[in-house]
Amino acid sequence: MRPGVSASTIIAARVHYSDYPEPRSIEIPYTADFSRWRLPEPRPNGQKYHQEPGTGVRLYYPPAFFHHNGTPLFGLLDACAVLIEGEFKALALLECGVYTIGLPGITTYLKNKETGIRQLLPDLQATLVQERIKHVYFLGDADTCTNYAFGRNAAFLANTVRPDGIKVYLPNLPLSGPKGIDDCKEKLGDGFGAFFTNVIKEAILL
Numbered sequence: 291m292r293p294g295v296s297a298s299t300i301i302a303a304r305v306h307y308s309d310y311p312e313p314r315s316i317e318i319p320y321t322a323d324f325s326r327w328r329l330p331e332p333r334p335n336g337q338k339y340h341q342e343p344g345t346g347v348r349l350y351y352p353p354a355f356f357h358h359n360g361t362p363l364f365g366l367l368d369a370c371a372v373l374i375e376g377e378f379k380a381l382a383l384l385e386c387g388v389y390t391i392g393l394p395g396i397t398t399y400l401k402n403k404e405t406g407i408r409q410l411l412p413d414l415q416a417t418l419v420q421e422r423i424k425h426v427y428f429l430g431d432a433d434t435c436t437n438y439a440f441g442r443n444a445a446f447l448a449n450t451v452r453p454d455g456i457k458v459y460l461p462n463l464p465l466s467g468p469k470g471i472d473d474c475k476e477k478l479g480d481g482f483g484a485f486f487t488n489v490i491k492e493a494i495l496l
Contacts, residue, residue, distance in 0.1 A: 294382040294475030303352040303381055311340045318377045320348050326377070326394060339394070347400065349413040350377045350392030352384065363387050364487045370425035371417070373398075373447075374471065382472035386486075391417060396430070396439050398447040410450045418456060425457050427493060431470050432463040448496040459493040 292300065308317040308327060316328040326348075327340045362370055363386065372390045374380055380392030391414070399408045417423070428447060434440040448458035468474045475482045 292378045292381075292472065293470075294472035295378055296385060299381050299385045305377075315340070318350075320350055320352075324348060341394075347394060347397065347411055347413075349411065349417065350380055350394065352377070352381060352392075362389075364483065365490045366427070367425040369422055370427060371421065371423045372427045372429055373414075374429045375431075376470070376472075379470050379472045382475050386475075386483075389421075396437070396443055398428075398443040399450075408446060410447070418451065418454070423456060425459065426451065427459045427461055427490065428496075429461050429471060430463075432465050432467060433469065435462065435465070444496060458496045460496055461489045461493040463489065 291297065304319045306317055308315045310317075311327060312329055314330040317325050318328065319325045324345060325341070329338055329340060332338050362368060366372075366388065370389065372383055372388055373393060374383065374390060375393045375396050377392050377394075380390045383390040397411070398414065399410055400412075401408050418426075426447070428444050430437065430440045444458065444460060451458065463469075463471065463474065468477050471486075474485060478485050
């Protein structure tokens with residue numbers, strides 16, 4: 291069970307417990323041949339997730355949720371996608387009918403180790419083009435206003451996609467509330483729709 295995500299959605303996304311790489315890890319399938327695992331406890335170095343070495347940064351498109359789900363809800367603009375950190379937060383919005391792309395971390399780019407040049411995540415670039423996205427809502431946790439990494443990645447995203455006519459919006463969760471959008475959904479219950487509509491209404495154009 292996860293906050294803000296129904297059991298049926300967890301099952302549909304094929305999320306399950308696994309004894310790899312540690313007992314009671316949670317395996318989160320991305321594709322038929324790639325998964326990430328949420329560790330039962332953070333490791334001493336702070337690591338919370340595991341994935342096989344050399345598999346790179348992947349975007350989370352859970353099974354049966356890839357394509358757009360019709361007219362946007364909650365006041366979202368047409369031809370939009372919500373970009374969010376974390377698979378479970380993505381699932382919380384996907385089951386509301388919101389076209390959502392999950393990031394495995396806050397990062398929106400890769401940096402060339404030799405040149406230092408940053409490049410938009412290839413999978414993200416391909417999705418924006420393929421799905422003809424014109425509006426991206428980059429949604430972080432309630433504390434992202436104090437997170438320099440989030441701001442840096444948001445600015446890079448906006449500057450990179452602007453020449454393609456794509457606008458980036460920053461919805462803000464209240465600092466006084468739950469940390470993540472999945473926690474908000476769990477706590478607010480039937481009131482989540484009105485809450486999220488207001489969050490989207492007040493989103494800042496970056």
